[in-house]
Amino acid sequence: MANVIADRIEVVSDDITRLDVTMIVNAANSSLLGGGGVDGAIHRAAGPGLLEECRTLGGCPTGGVRMTGGHRLKARHVLHAVGPVHRDGRSGEPGLLRSCYEEALRLAHEHQAESVAFPCISTGVYGYPKDEACRIATDAVIAWLESHEYPRRVVFCCFGEADARLYRDRLAAIGA
Ligand code: AR6
Numbered sequence: 613m614a615n616v617i618a619d620r621i622e623v624v625s626d627d628i629t630r631l632d633v634t635m636i637v638n639a640a641n642s643s644l645l646g647g648g649g650v651d652g653a654i655h656r657a658a659g660p661g662l663l664e665e666c667r668t669l670g671g672c673p674t675g676g677v678r679m680t681g682g683h684r685l686k687a688r689h690v691l692h693a694v695g696p697v698h699r700d701g702r703s704g705e706p707g708l709l710r711s712c713y714e715e716a717l718r719l720a721h722e723h724q725a726e727s728v729a730f731p732c733i734s735t736g737v738y739g740y741p742k743d744e745a746c747r748i749a750t751d752a753v754i755a756w757l758e759s760h761e762y763p764r765r766v767v768f769c770c771f772g773e774a775d776a777r778l779y780r781d782r783l784a785a786i787g788a
Pocket of ligand 1: 629654738
């Protein structure tokens with residue numbers, strides 16, 4: 613991977629609600645009405661206005677992404693991505709997970725976002741194997757950055773050092 617792309621990618625181990633970035637991505641469900649995990653954390657940190665805004669959206673299909681304001685978050689926008697539940701890996705999951713990353717990046721590009729932070733979509737309650745999800749996430753982000761100016765910077769916001777190591781090792785393995 614060219615250094616110029618590697619310079620636009622960062623891996624952190626943190627709570628995504630604390631990040632000072634233009635947009636954060638939420639690992640939502642198709643109702644967009646909140647839940648546990650990172651979704652619950654984002655709604656708690658953003659305050660009730662986020663749920664009110666989500667109610668107006670009418671849900672979102674798996675693989676899709678919808679944008680809202682950031683409300684009380686530092687981030688200006690939340691990109692609500694609906695990842696797939698991992699069944700057997702042969703039910704379209706890879707394409708649906710990749711679509712979450714691409715659709716979020718597309719919206720970030722459209723809005724000329726400086727920075728976007730992603731959690732490890734689908735790897736909690738939805739059971740996606742972490743290493744496969746990491747491969748899909750990094751491939752999608754690198755391909756995007758190679759051909760687009762925005763977002764200028766992507767943060768993989770891992771929840772714990774073990775996940776962060778997975779991302780750092782993967783990026784190192786592909787030359788970042
Ligand atoms: N910051 C960053 N990452 C986090 C945080 C946080 N504050 N909290 C958890 N994670 P999950 P899913 C990580 O289960 O698998 C919800 O109920 C977590 O360690 O939040 O896509 C939704 O409403 C894991 O790596 O999302 C859906 O119903 C990653 O976030 C369902 O869960 C994703 O775990 C979506 O399941």
